[in-house]
Amino acid sequence: QVHLVESGGRSAPAGGSLTLSCAVSGRSFSNYGLGWFRHSDREFVAAIGWNSGTSRYAESVKGRFTISRDIAKNTLYLQMNNLKPEDTGVYYCAAESDYLSPHQPAPVKSSYDYWGQGIQVTVSS
Numbered sequence: 376q377v378h379l380v381e382s383g384g385r386s387a388p389a390g391g392s393l394t395l396s397c398a399v400s401g402r403s404f405s406n407y408g409l410g411w412f413r414h415s416d417r418e419f420v421a422a423i424g425w426n427s428g429t430s431r432y433a434e435s436v437k438g439r440f441t442i443s444r445d446i447a448k449n450t451l452y453l454q455m456n457n458l459k460p461e462d463t464g465v466y467y468c469a470a471e472s473d474y475l476s477p478h479q480p481a482p483v484k485s486s487y488d489y490w491g492q493g494i495q496v497t498v499s500s
Contacts, residue, residue, distance in 0.1 A: 397468030408480030
């Protein structure tokens with residue numbers, strides 16, 4: 376079992392920035408892929424191999440969002456810059472146990488086994 380808890384900053388104006396964090400705990404997840412999804416339909420945002428560091432982004436966020444992880448702190452991050460109103464929604468942290476390093480993590484929600492509870496992000500126009 377892997378436990379994921381999102382935290383971080385909730386609202387910003389368009390063009391602003393926010394950083395989301397996800398604390399990861401539980402069984403060994405060093406070989407997992409970790410990702411961020413958003414909205415009620417769990418739209419893919421970004422993902423990273425925990426050990427490999429190989430990352431993948433949705434086209435809609437490339438160049439604006441950066442995914443990273445701090446292995447010592449067991450924490451996943453999503454730095455969001457140049458925010459747009461359409462970035463508004465609930466953001467979820469998720470873990471993919473079948474991730475195959477050093478390839479890119481999967482960009483689909485069905486590949487992820489564990490999910491956080493979600494955190495609301497609001498971008499005002």
